[in-house]
Amino acid sequence: AQKVTQAQTEISVVEKEDVTLDCVYETRDTTYYLFWYKQPPSGELVFLIRRNSFDEQNEISGRYSWNFQKSTSSFNFTITASQVVDSAVYFCALRASGGSYIPTFGRGTSLIVHP
Amino acid sequence: DAGITQSPRYKITETGRQVTLMCHQTWSHSYMFWYRQDLGHGLRLIYYSAAADITDKGEVPDGYVVSRSKTENFPLTLESATRSQTSVYFCASSESMGHYGYTFGSGTRLTVV
Numbered sequence: 001a002q003k004v005t006q007a008q009t010e011i012s013v014v015e016k017e018d019v020t021l022d023c024v025y026e027t028r029d030t031t032y033y034l035f036w037y038k039q040p041p042s043g044e045l046v047f048l049i050r051r052n053s054f055d056e057q058n059e060i061s062g063r064y065s066w067n068f069q070k071s072t073s074s075f076n077f078t079i080t081a082s083q084v085v086d087s088a089v090y091f092c093a094l095r096a097s098g099g100s101y102i103p104t105f106g107r108g109t110s111l112i113v114h115p
Numbered sequence: 116d117a118g119i120t121q122s123p124r125y126k127i128t129e130t131g132r133q134v135t136l137m138c139h140q141t142w143s144h145s146y147m148f149w150y151r152q153d154l155g156h157g158l159r160l161i162y163y164s165a166a167a168d169i170t171d172k173g174e175v176p177d178g179y180v181v182s183r184s185k186t187e188n189f190p191l192t193l194e195s196a197t198r199s200q201t202s203v204y205f206c207a208s209s210e211s212m213g214h215y216g217y218t219f220g221s222g223t224r225l226t227v228v
Contacts, residue, residue: 035216045205045219052214091158093217101146101165101209102173103217107157 002027002096006106013082014114021077021109023092029053031097034075036066039089039108048090051075082113121206121220128196128227136191136223138206146209147189148217149173149181151202158205164189196227 003026013019025034036048049059051068059066063080079086089110095103119140128134138147149161160173162181170181178200180192189208193200206220 033214037219043203043224044221045207047216047218050214050216095214102148102160102163105150105158107155 002029002032002094002104004092004094004104004106006090006092006109008109009107010110010112012112012114015083016081017113018078018080019082019111019113021079021090021092021111023075023077023106025073025075025092025094027094027096029096033095033097034068035093035095035103036075036077037091037093037105039091040085041087045091048077079111082111084113084115087111087113119206119208119218119220121204121223123223124221126223126225128225130197130227131195134193134196134225136193136204136206136225138189138191138220140187140189140206140208140218142208142210142218143186144208144210144218145186147183148207148209149179149189149191150205150207151175151200152205152222153202161191161204193225196225198227201225201227 005024032053034051038046065078067076089108091108092106093103122137145166148163150158152158159175161179164170164183167183167186183189204223207217209217
Protein backbone atom coordinates (compact mmCIF):
# COMPACT_ATOMS: atom_id res chain seq x y z
CA ALA A 1 0.00 0.00 0.00
CA GLN A 2 1.13 3.53 -0.58
CA LYS A 3 0.28 6.65 1.32
CA VAL A 4 0.99 10.35 1.12
CA THR A 5 0.64 12.63 4.10
CA GLN A 6 0.48 16.39 3.89
CA ALA A 7 0.11 17.29 7.50
CA GLN A 8 -0.31 21.02 6.92
CA THR A 9 -3.91 21.67 6.01
CA GLU A 10 -3.48 25.40 5.60
CA ILE A 11 -0.55 27.79 5.72
CA SER A 12 -0.87 31.54 5.80
CA VAL A 13 2.10 33.80 5.07
CA VAL A 14 2.78 37.37 4.14
CA GLU A 15 4.21 38.17 0.75
CA LYS A 16 7.99 37.74 0.46
CA GLU A 17 8.15 35.18 3.22
CA ASP A 18 9.66 31.79 2.46
CA VAL A 19 7.35 28.84 2.98
CA THR A 20 7.85 25.08 2.99
CA LEU A 21 5.12 22.59 2.26
CA ASP A 22 5.72 19.17 3.75
CA CYS A 23 5.09 15.85 2.07
CA VAL A 24 5.78 12.49 3.69
CA TYR A 25 5.19 9.28 1.80
CA GLU A 26 5.01 5.58 2.49
CA THR A 27 5.73 2.78 0.08
CA ARG A 28 7.43 -0.60 0.17
CA ASP A 29 8.66 -0.24 -3.38
CA THR A 30 12.22 0.79 -4.13
CA THR A 31 11.23 2.37 -7.42
CA TYR A 32 8.66 5.11 -7.27
CA TYR A 33 7.81 8.56 -8.55
CA LEU A 34 6.83 11.64 -6.64
CA PHE A 35 4.94 14.62 -7.97
CA TRP A 36 3.75 18.04 -6.92
CA TYR A 37 0.68 19.70 -8.39
CA LYS A 38 -0.68 23.19 -7.92
CA GLN A 39 -4.38 24.01 -7.89
CA PRO A 40 -4.93 27.76 -8.10
CA PRO A 41 -8.30 29.34 -7.28
CA SER A 42 -9.38 28.81 -10.88
CA GLY A 43 -9.50 25.09 -10.09
CA GLU A 44 -7.29 23.36 -12.64
CA LEU A 45 -4.51 21.04 -11.53
CA VAL A 46 -1.12 22.09 -12.79
CA PHE A 47 1.84 19.72 -12.86
CA LEU A 48 4.93 21.20 -11.16
CA ILE A 49 7.54 18.50 -10.84
CA ARG A 50 8.30 14.79 -11.05
CA ARG A 51 11.06 13.03 -9.19
CA ASN A 52 11.99 9.36 -9.35
CA SER A 53 13.32 7.47 -6.39
CA PHE A 54 16.79 7.08 -7.86
CA ASP A 55 17.34 10.78 -8.20
CA GLU A 56 17.87 12.39 -4.83
CA GLN A 57 19.22 15.63 -6.17
CA ASN A 58 17.31 18.62 -5.05
CA GLU A 59 15.80 20.76 -7.73
CA ILE A 60 15.37 24.47 -8.09
CA SER A 61 13.16 26.23 -10.56
CA GLY A 62 13.08 29.96 -10.05
CA ARG A 63 11.53 30.61 -6.64
CA TYR A 64 10.51 26.96 -6.27
CA SER A 65 12.73 24.26 -4.84
CA TRP A 66 12.19 20.67 -3.86
CA ASN A 67 14.04 18.69 -1.21
CA PHE A 68 13.85 14.93 -1.67
CA GLN A 69 15.13 12.87 1.27
CA LYS A 70 14.71 9.11 1.07
CA SER A 71 16.02 8.69 4.60
CA THR A 72 12.98 10.48 5.97
CA SER A 73 10.60 9.60 3.11
CA SER A 74 9.95 13.24 2.46
CA PHE A 75 9.61 15.39 -0.63
CA ASN A 76 9.19 18.93 0.62
CA PHE A 77 8.45 21.95 -1.50
CA THR A 78 9.78 25.41 -0.70
CA ILE A 79 8.66 28.68 -2.20
CA THR A 80 11.15 31.48 -1.71
CA ALA A 81 9.93 35.06 -1.50
CA SER A 82 6.30 34.06 -1.82
CA GLN A 83 3.91 36.07 -3.94
CA VAL A 84 0.14 36.47 -3.91
CA VAL A 85 -0.02 34.44 -7.13
CA ASP A 86 1.38 31.48 -5.22
CA SER A 87 -1.88 31.23 -3.31
CA ALA A 88 -3.26 27.80 -4.19
CA VAL A 89 -3.77 24.30 -2.95
CA TYR A 90 -0.71 22.16 -3.45
CA PHE A 91 -0.87 18.40 -3.77
CA CYS A 92 1.89 15.90 -3.37
CA ALA A 93 1.46 12.52 -5.08
CA LEU A 94 3.20 9.17 -5.17
CA ARG A 95 3.22 6.53 -7.86
CA ALA A 96 4.92 3.33 -6.76
CA SER A 97 6.09 0.82 -9.30
CA GLY A 98 4.70 -2.33 -7.73
CA GLY A 99 2.51 -3.29 -10.67
CA SER A 100 0.29 -0.25 -10.34
CA TYR A 101 0.27 2.93 -12.36
CA ILE A 102 -2.17 4.63 -10.05
CA PRO A 103 -1.03 7.78 -8.26
CA THR A 104 -1.97 8.38 -4.65
CA PHE A 105 -2.50 11.97 -3.67
CA GLY A 106 -2.13 13.68 -0.35
CA ARG A 107 -5.02 15.75 0.92
CA GLY A 108 -3.38 18.96 -0.13
CA THR A 109 -2.06 22.05 1.60
CA SER A 110 -3.84 25.33 1.09
CA LEU A 111 -1.33 28.18 0.88
CA ILE A 112 -2.60 31.70 1.37
CA VAL A 113 -0.19 34.50 0.63
CA HIS A 114 -1.29 37.87 1.96
CA PRO A 115 -0.11 41.09 0.33
CA ASP B 116 -5.57 21.75 -29.85
CA ALA B 117 -4.22 18.71 -28.10
CA GLY B 118 -5.27 18.25 -24.52
CA ILE B 119 -7.73 16.70 -22.17
CA THR B 120 -11.19 18.22 -22.06
CA GLN B 121 -14.04 17.66 -19.71
CA SER B 122 -17.66 18.53 -20.26
CA PRO B 123 -19.75 20.05 -18.96
CA ARG B 124 -17.82 22.44 -16.70
CA TYR B 125 -20.83 22.88 -14.46
CA LYS B 126 -23.86 20.69 -13.98
CA ILE B 127 -26.86 20.82 -11.69
CA THR B 128 -29.02 17.74 -11.53
CA GLU B 129 -31.75 16.33 -9.38
CA THR B 130 -31.51 13.41 -7.02
CA GLY B 131 -32.23 10.16 -8.80
CA ARG B 132 -31.34 11.32 -12.27
CA GLN B 133 -28.68 9.75 -14.41
CA VAL B 134 -25.89 12.05 -15.45
CA THR B 135 -22.80 11.48 -17.58
CA LEU B 136 -19.59 13.43 -17.35
CA MET B 137 -17.45 13.39 -20.44
CA CYS B 138 -13.69 13.20 -20.76
CA HIS B 139 -11.80 13.35 -24.03
CA GLN B 140 -8.03 13.34 -24.59
CA THR B 141 -6.15 13.84 -27.81
CA TRP B 142 -2.77 12.34 -26.91
CA SER B 143 -3.77 8.68 -27.23
CA HIS B 144 -2.66 8.13 -23.66
CA SER B 145 -3.36 4.59 -22.55
CA TYR B 146 -4.14 5.42 -18.95
CA MET B 147 -7.11 7.43 -17.80
CA PHE B 148 -8.53 8.19 -14.39
CA TRP B 149 -11.52 9.74 -12.70
CA TYR B 150 -11.10 11.51 -9.37
CA ARG B 151 -13.50 13.39 -7.18
CA GLN B 152 -12.36 16.27 -5.03
CA ASP B 153 -14.10 17.10 -1.79
CA LEU B 154 -13.08 19.41 1.02
CA GLY B 155 -11.08 17.51 3.58
CA HIS B 156 -10.60 14.49 1.37
CA GLY B 157 -8.31 15.69 -1.36
CA LEU B 158 -8.48 13.69 -4.56
CA ARG B 159 -10.08 10.28 -4.39
CA LEU B 160 -9.92 7.80 -7.23
CA ILE B 161 -13.25 6.60 -8.57
CA TYR B 162 -12.30 4.48 -11.58
CA TYR B 163 -9.32 4.03 -13.81
CA SER B 164 -8.49 2.45 -17.13
CA ALA B 165 -5.32 1.01 -18.64
CA ALA B 166 -6.64 0.84 -22.21
CA ALA B 167 -9.81 0.67 -24.21
CA ASP B 168 -12.19 -1.89 -22.74
CA ILE B 169 -10.08 -2.26 -19.57
CA THR B 170 -11.43 -0.49 -16.51
CA ASP B 171 -11.18 -1.05 -12.79
CA LYS B 172 -12.54 0.33 -9.55
CA GLY B 173 -10.71 2.83 -7.44
CA GLU B 174 -11.24 3.90 -3.87
CA VAL B 175 -14.82 5.21 -4.15
CA PRO B 176 -16.59 3.49 -7.08
CA ASP B 177 -20.06 3.00 -5.61
CA GLY B 178 -22.78 4.73 -7.58
CA TYR B 179 -20.59 5.28 -10.63
CA VAL B 180 -20.15 3.47 -13.92
CA VAL B 181 -17.48 3.96 -16.56
CA SER B 182 -16.86 2.73 -20.06
CA ARG B 183 -14.00 3.04 -22.47
CA SER B 184 -14.87 1.88 -25.92
CA LYS B 185 -12.31 4.24 -27.49
CA THR B 186 -8.88 5.17 -26.20
CA GLU B 187 -9.63 8.87 -26.24
CA ASN B 188 -12.92 8.85 -24.33
CA PHE B 189 -13.61 7.90 -20.74
CA PRO B 190 -17.13 8.91 -19.67
CA LEU B 191 -18.26 8.68 -16.06
CA THR B 192 -21.92 7.99 -15.37
CA LEU B 193 -23.77 8.51 -12.14
CA GLU B 194 -26.59 6.01 -12.48
CA SER B 195 -28.89 7.60 -9.91
CA ALA B 196 -27.40 10.78 -8.55
CA THR B 197 -27.37 11.40 -4.80
CA ARG B 198 -26.54 14.55 -2.87
CA SER B 199 -23.36 12.90 -1.57
CA GLN B 200 -22.10 12.87 -5.14
CA THR B 201 -22.02 16.65 -5.22
CA SER B 202 -18.36 17.26 -5.91
CA VAL B 203 -15.77 18.43 -8.37
CA TYR B 204 -14.79 15.67 -10.76
CA PHE B 205 -11.44 15.51 -12.50
CA CYS B 206 -10.41 13.34 -15.36
CA ALA B 207 -6.72 12.64 -15.91
CA SER B 208 -4.56 10.77 -18.38
CA SER B 209 -0.99 9.56 -18.55
CA GLU B 210 1.44 7.77 -20.80
CA SER B 211 4.12 5.31 -19.75
CA MET B 212 2.23 4.26 -16.66
CA GLY B 213 2.55 7.68 -15.17
CA HIS B 214 6.32 7.90 -15.18
CA TYR B 215 6.13 11.40 -16.54
CA GLY B 216 3.16 12.64 -14.60
CA TYR B 217 -0.56 12.93 -15.02
CA THR B 218 -2.41 15.58 -16.99
CA PHE B 219 -5.74 16.72 -15.64
CA GLY B 220 -8.80 18.16 -17.27
CA SER B 221 -10.31 21.40 -15.99
CA GLY B 222 -12.87 19.60 -13.87
CA THR B 223 -16.64 19.35 -13.74
CA ARG B 224 -18.45 20.88 -10.81
CA LEU B 225 -21.52 18.75 -10.19
CA THR B 226 -24.30 19.75 -7.84
CA VAL B 227 -27.04 17.29 -6.98
CA VAL B 228 -30.13 18.93 -5.53
